[in-house]
Amino acid sequence: MEITTYFEEYEIGDTRETFGRTITETDFVVHAGHTGDFFPHHMDREFMAKSEFGQRIAHGTMVFAIGVGLSATVINPAAFSYGYDRLRFVRPVFIGDTIHTKLTIARKQDDPKRPGSGRVFEKVEVINQNDDVVLACEHIYIVERREENA
Amino acid sequence: MEITTYFEEYEIGDTRETFGRTITETDFVVHAGHTGDFFPHHMDREFMAKSEFGQRIAHGTMVFAIGVGLSATVINPAAFSYGYDRLRFVRPVFIGDTIHTKLTIARKQDDPKRPGSGRVFEKVEVINQNDDVVLACEHIYIVERREENA
Amino acid sequence: MEITTYFEEYEIGDTRETFGRTITETDFVVHAGHTGDFFPHHMDREFMAKSEFGQRIAHGTMVFAIGVGLSATVINPAAFSYGYDRLRFVRPVFIGDTIHTKLTIARKQDDPKRPGSGRVFEKVEVINQNDDVVLACEHIYIVERREENA
Amino acid sequence: MEITTYFEEYEIGDTRETFGRTITETDFVVHAGHTGDFFPHHMDREFMAKSEFGQRIAHGTMVFAIGVGLSATVINPAAFSYGYDRLRFVRPVFIGDTIHTKLTIARKQDDPKRPGSGRVFEKVEVINQNDDVVLACEHIYIVERREENA
């Protein structure tokens, strides 16, 4: 679905939550194969049985990519992704955990280089089946102002 | 390979470069299927032919995950990944581009919560075949001090 | 997204169109590997160069599965999928074609076994970049009546 | 293997059964990624634990594509696939179920548009490890007559 939302229309505190998705052993194997990271932390059950975690843990890049991917449902043609700040791996994700993503409009500011646009900072929290945040970051969008498109 | 490197042994300015990898149409399709993000920017050749880019562009999360994955060759058992700062999508990546990653030890600081460890900030630059940086970020590691392990 | 729509609320003639998706050589290879159908019609460029098509053609089951998948954006908790009628492979799909799906509420009828529900028949047309229908079928849903949920 | 079989040679009641195949969690994840349908019915263990099924259920399009794929062992150069009728999802398929496909020549008729060919209707039944039919449909082939090739 495509919905145009201008800078002025983002409301601080607005929140949305995605569907959930169970992270499977398949996802671990696919992510290793996709990125080339076959570190035993993600791939070796015996090695991890002796670790503090007791089992394999998900790649941080996978939790990030899937957590963000869950939110890809509506295209805003007036916005593009500038980057992410303060990406933190708060808790491990294990095979069989079910995650969803909660997104909250955190703050807005002028864009120093683009007077016709502003910056929207969206707080991204990936949350597991125990309601624990496993990954957090801030997504920065550059969004056109409505007045510029009037 | 596993090589133990303590906090004291990281030298500011040390740099390493990974092998290269051509980003294929397959990677686009695999990443969409892995994350669930099938936005037409990545998947619809006709739609993108009319865009400013003229062609499909890679998911930012894919350039990040593969760019970081290329560096996963040596395990340091004295370190773990804390997170990433200032992740920026500097230029688009197209089907057929060849990327590699350059990693530079940028700075070090005490860890406020862990006296036995310090923080190492590694600058990560994903670079294409034209020597242009396409993605940049800063990777933060928590690394044990050698003195603590003496 | 989840939106409850009862039997009474489906309007004959209502239509929606999905995003587009370019069918890649990767999709051919993935579908063969997923289903086990490695017939040369889909997998052997040399064999098909001598055929009437001049090139590999997509599996019918893939055009169906992806065409239907493109429409999976909104969940209606009051409905479930009963089956499909008159599934026809109207034109071949080639590597590089871009398809999208058009869905039209075609007709409604009482459900002979479920008085609290009715049947909604949705016409499904998968359409390529030349606006040609490549696959058509009719999707049958069993949908609860609003009166039953009042 | 390639075996030419003309319209006259199909015998009503002839039957064949395929090898079996266990439907794995991997197949669920691959099918979601291949089609873009990440609905929680197939992907969210927690969500489905509370449903009438108690667990994730397979995509209908996957049971169809794999069920048909299991039968792709012999090419008949005198036939091509016209479509499917009365595709019904009779029972859910769960992770770990083992399915195979039973194919029965059900009926034959003249092709209204192609005097040199006829239509063969093959009943397709996908059956699980408890001998329950989980999916049924009728596959329609257009098959050349032998007399036309004499």
Next chain:
Amino acid sequence: MEITTYFEEYEIGDTRETFGRTITETDFVVHAGHTGDFFPHHMDREFMAKSEFGQRIAHGTMVFAIGVGLSATVINPAAFSYGYDRLRFVRPVFIGDTIHTKLTIARKQDDPKRPGSGRVFEKVEVINQNDDVVLACEHIYIVERREENA
């Protein structure tokens, strides 16, 4: 399909050829991801443009696995695979090449440890679209004698 063939029934010189299959860039990416071998010989177009081959070359293990896989059409319940001898990578396989496999019963001998069985040596040749052998090896089966099953 399952066909029982006893040791006595293998005829020296008997030959069969498989369907063909075009080796795609997707296969390169899938094999790297499946095995973890991301060497630039297979993955880096720029690196290989400067090599004697001028382009990426297939993993030897992939040509072997797919070449052997093409022959997996008939199960002989009286035989099992013992191993392979003299596996040689005769010529490179490039993206877009189409391969098929030719299998020839080369020789038979008594099995030194299993009097009720014998060894069948099948010559395996993977051949490209120019009729050049790209990979050769000898597959060794242990096959039960008919007399033992009389």
Next chain:
Amino acid sequence: MEITTYFEEYEIGDTRETFGRTITETDFVVHAGHTGDFFPHHMDREFMAKSEFGQRIAHGTMVFAIGVGLSATVINPAAFSYGYDRLRFVRPVFIGDTIHTKLTIARKQDDPKRPGSGRVFEKVEVINQNDDVVLACEHIYIVERREENA
């Protein structure tokens, strides 16, 4: 990493061991889809429950491809792979087994056709979590002599 090692520098008896990797059901499904070998030995849980193994067993070509892939960490630009001898499937590999690979320089000899190079024979042993060898073979490299590069 790239490290040049000449023929003279290979020492008989030198050994290295790779990281471990758990072989998952996903790997079984990926390998079947990659090679087209869907034999019930690898794919049908019900069929194998009645076999001597009691469960699905890995494709021999997969244990070989992954076992070799685990060793792909250092490129020697002075060497290329000539082939493999005496590839034997010593024990079955089951879903959930964890394998690693041990490589030992076994012997060296002149290359009959290339006076500037020699042949290095590396013993390859794929070993499971019980320290049992599951697959063994000998890898033959053609390696340049240092004197030729002086």
